[in-house]
Amino acid sequence: MNIIDCHTMFGFWPQRRADISPETLVNLVREHQVSTALTMSTTGIFADFNRGNEETVAICRKAGRLLLPIGTIDPRRFVGTIEEIDRLADAGVRIWRLFPEIQGWDLASRPVGPILQRLGERRCTLLISASRSGEPTRIADRTAEFRLPTVLLGVTNLQLGELVAVLPTAPHLLLETRRLADPAVVRALGQRFGFDKLVFGSASPLQYLSSALLPLQKAGLSAADLEQVLGGNMHRRLGGG
Amino acid sequence: MPIIDAHAYFGAPPESVRKGTVEEVLGVLGESTVNAVVLAAAAAEEGDFRRGNAALQQAIADRPGLYGYVTINPSYPEESIEELRTRLGRGNLCALKLPREAAGRRVASEGIQAILHAALRYGVPVLVDTRGEADIRDVVQLAQEFGSLKFILGGMGDEEWETAVRACASVLNTFLDIGSLSADRDKVKDAVDAVTVRRVLFGSHFPRLHPLYVLGMIKDAAIDNRDRDRILWRNAAELFGIEPPSAPLQA
Numbered sequence: 001m002n003i004i005d006c007h008t009m010f011g012f013w014p015q016r017r018a019d020i021s022p023e024t025l026v027n028l029v030r031e032h033q034v035s036t037a038l039t040m041s042t043t044g045i046f047a048d049f050n051r052g053n054e055e056t057v058a059i060c061r062k063a064g065r066l067l068l069p070i071g072t073i074d075p076r077r078f079v080g081t082i083e084e085i086d087r088l089a090d091a092g093v094r095i096w097r098l099f100p101e102i103q104g105w106d107l108a109s110r111p112v113g114p115i116l117q118r119l120g121e122r123r124c125t126l127l128i129s130a131s132r133s134g135e136p137t138r139i140a141d142r143t144a145e146f147r148l149p150t151v152l153l154g155v156t157n158l159q160l161g162e163l164v165a166v167l168p169t170a171p172h173l174l175l176e177t178r179r180l181a182d183p184a185v186v187r188a189l190g191q192r193f194g195f196d197k198l199v200f201g202s203a204s205p206l207q208y209l210s211s212a213l214l215p216l217q218k219a220g221l222s223a224a225d226l227e228q229v230l231g232g233n234m235h236r237r238l239g240g241g
Numbered sequence: 242m243p244i245i246d247a248h249a250y251f252g253a254p255p256e257s258v259r260k261g262t263v264e265e266v267l268g269v270l271g272e273s274t275v276n277a278v279v280l281a282a283a284a285a286e287e288g289d290f291r292r293g294n295a296a297l298q299q300a301i302a303d304r305p306g307l308y309g310y311v312t313i314n315p316s317y318p319e320e321s322i323e324e325l326r327t328r329l330g331r332g333n334l335c336a337l338k339l340p341r342e343a344a345g346r347r348v349a350s351e352g353i354q355a356i357l358h359a360a361l362r363y364g365v366p367v368l369v370d371t372r373g374e375a376d377i378r379d380v381v382q383l384a385q386e387f388g389s390l391k392f393i394l395g396g397m398g399d400e401e402w403e404t405a406v407r408a409c410a411s412v413l414n415t416f417l418d419i420g421s422l423s424a425d426r427d428k429v430k431d432a433v434d435a436v437t438v439r440r441v442l443f444g445s446h447f448p449r450l451h452p453l454y455v456l457g458m459i460k461d462a463a464i465d466n467r468d469r470d471r472i473l474w475r476n477a478a479e480l481f482g483i484e485p486p487s488a489p490l491q492a
Contacts, residue, residue: 016403018427156422157449160256179422182451188258204426210457211424218272218453 002231003034004238005209006095007127007153007176007201010059011042011052020205022059029066032209035231038095040070045099049073050080053088068238070127071096074103078111082118089122094238097127107142120146125237127151127201131179136162140170149237151176151199157185167193176201177229178212183219186229195225199233242470243276243485245477246452248368248395248418248444251297251309252283259448263300263307266447268492273452275445276474276485277306279336281368285312286340294324298332306486310338310368315345315352322359329363335481338395341370348379357387366480368393368418374401381408384415391480393442396421402428406435413440416480419472420444420455429462429472438468442476 008029010022020042029037039060044052049072060067071088073081075098085096096119100107119126126143130136131154143150151174155163167173167189174197180186190198202212216229249270253261261283270278280301285293290312301307311328313321328334337360339353348369360367369380371394384392393416398405400423409415417432417440432441443459445452459469474485 016425018425157258158254158256160258179424181422181454182259182448183453184258184451203424206426207424208426208458208461210461211454212457214453214457214460215451 001227002235003036003200004231004234005029005034005037005202005204006151006199006234007178008037008039008204009042009206010039011055013042013206014046018206024205026063026066028204028209032213034209036065037067037204038070038234039067040072040097044072045102049077050084053084057088057091068095069093072098073115074099075109075111075115076103076105081111081115085115085118085122085124089124094123095125095127099129101129107138112142116143116146116148120148125149125151127153129153130155133159133162136166136173140166140173143172144170147172149174151201153201154179154203157181160185160188163189164192167197173197174199174233177216178202178207181215183215186216186219187221190221190225190229195221195228196233198229200230243474243487244274244443244489245474245481245483245485246270246275246278246445246447247393247442247477247481248420249278249280249447250283250449251280251300252293253448254283254287257448261448263304264492266307267490269447270445270452271490271492273445273456274489275452276487276489277308277483278445278490279308279310279477279481279483281310281338281340282312286342290314290317290343291320291324294328294334298328298334302332304333306490307333308481308483309334310336312338312340312343313356314343315339315350315356316343318352318355321356325356325359325363329365335483336366336368339367339369341372341376344370348376349382353383354386357383357390361387361389364389366391366393366416368395370395371398371405372396373399374404377401377405377408381412381415384412388414390414391416393418395444396446397428397432399423403431406432409440410435416440416442416476418442418444419458420446420450422450424454424458426461429458430464433462433464433468438464438471439476441472442480443473
C-alpha cells in the first residue's frame with residue numbers, strides 16, 4: 001500500500017536531545033515501508049526560512065521520490081515571504097508548514113493574512129499544529145476566506161468535541177491521524193466526515209513512527225478507506241489523481 | 242511473549258467515543274494480545290472514589306487476567322484508609338492509585354502522607370498520575386520518604402518525561418509507566434538507560450489512549466528483545482505479583 005507520511009523533518013532539534021539527521025529519517029522511512037515522506041529542514045523553523053528551504057530542496061533532490069519538500073516561511077520577518085512562496089511554488093512545492101506554536105506569533109496578526117492568501121492562490125496545502133483546545137476553531141476561522149486546504153497537525157482524541165463542531169463548517173480542513181491515538185476515533189471521524197478528511201503523518205524522526213502507524217493499520221478500515229488515509233488523500237494534494 | 246498492561250481504565254472520560262466497559266476492555270486489549278491488565282476505575286477519579294472502587298471490584302471479580310487499583314483521594318484520608326482495609330487483596334485489587342484529578346494542587350499533600358503511612362502495612366505498589374515537573378518531584382520526594390513502598394509514575398510525567406527519567410534514576414523504588422500521548426522517539430530507550438529496564442512498565446491507558454499507540458513506542462524503541470520482554474510483562478508480573486494467563490484477554 002502506498003504510504004505518504006505528510007509530517008517529517010530533519011536537521012537539528014534544539015529543544016531536546018534527538019537524532020533527526022537526514023540519514024535517520026531515510027532509515028526510518030524505509031524501515032516502516034513508507035513510500036514517500038514530506039519533509040523539511042528544521043533550519044527553516046529555528047533560523048532562516050530561505051536557508052532551510054534550500055536545505056530541504058537539496059536533501060529531497062538527493063533522495064529522489066522518497067522525500068518530497070515542505071516549504072516554510074516565518075511571518076515574523078514578513079519581508080520576502082510572498083516572494084519565497086512564489087519561488088518555491090514555481091519549483092513545484094505544494095505543501096507548506098507554519099510554526100506559530102514554536103516561533104511565538106499570533107495567527108491573527110496582520111502579516112499572516114497575505115501569506116495565507118498567497119498560499120491559497122498558488123493552490124498549496126497548509127500544515128499547522130492544532131493540538132491545543134481552541135486551535136482547530138481559530139485555524140478554521142482564519143483560513144476559511146482563503147479557501148486554503150489546511151491539515152491540522154497533532155489533534156488529539158481529547159479534542160473530539162471541538163473537531164466534530166468545527167468540521168461541518170470548514171470543508172477545507174483535514175486532520176492528521178497521528179495523535180488521535182485510537183482506531184475507534186479514526187473510524188468515527190471518517191464515517192462522520194469522510195475518510196478523505198484524514199491524512200497520515202508521524203512527526204518522525206522526533207516521534208515514534210509506529211505509534212502513529214499501528215493504530216491506523218489496525219483501525220478495521222476498508223482497503224479503499226485505508227488507502228485514502230495512508231496515502232491517497234495526500235497524493236491528491238500533491239497534484240496526483 | 243505475554244503482555245501485562247500495568248495501567249488502563251474501567252470507564253471512559255466524557256469526551257471519549259469509548260465506554261470502557263469490561264467487555265470493551267477485554268475485546269480491545271485482547272485484540273492487542275494483552276494477557277492481563279491492572280485497571281483503575283474512571284468513576285473513582287472523577288467522582289466518589291468509593292463507589293468507583295466498588296464498581297471496579299464487582300466488574301473484575303472472577304475474571305481471569307483482570308486486576309485492579311484501589312483509588313484513593315487525599316481530601317478524604319480516613320475514608321481512603323478504610324478503602325485500603327476493606328478492599329486490598331480482595332477480588333484482584335492489588336495496588337493503590339492516586340489520580341491526578343483527585344490529588345489537588347500538589348501531589349505531596351498531608352492527606353496522601355496519612356494514606357501512605359497506612360499503606361505501609363500492605364506493601365502494595367502505589368501509582369500516581371504525573372503530568373509535569375511538580376508532580377514528578379513530589380512523587381520522588383514521597384518515594385524517598387516511604388522507602389519501603391514502590392511508586393509508579395503514571396504517564397512518566399507526560400511531556401516532561403525527560404525530567405522523570407532523570408529524577409528517578411537514583412531513586413530505586415520508583416517505576417516509570419511509559420503510556421502517554423507524548424510519543425517522543427527516544428523516551429523508552431532513555432528510560433531504560435537511566436533507571437534500568439527493570440523499572441519500566443507498559444501501560445496502555447486505554448480507553449484514553451489505545452494499546453497499539455503505546456505498543457508502537459516499544460516496537461520502535463532501540464532496545465533488545467530481552468528488554469521488551471521485561472517492559473511488556475516481567476516487571477509488572479513481579480511488581481504486582483501477577484501470573485499472566487497464557488492466552489490474551491477475550492471478550
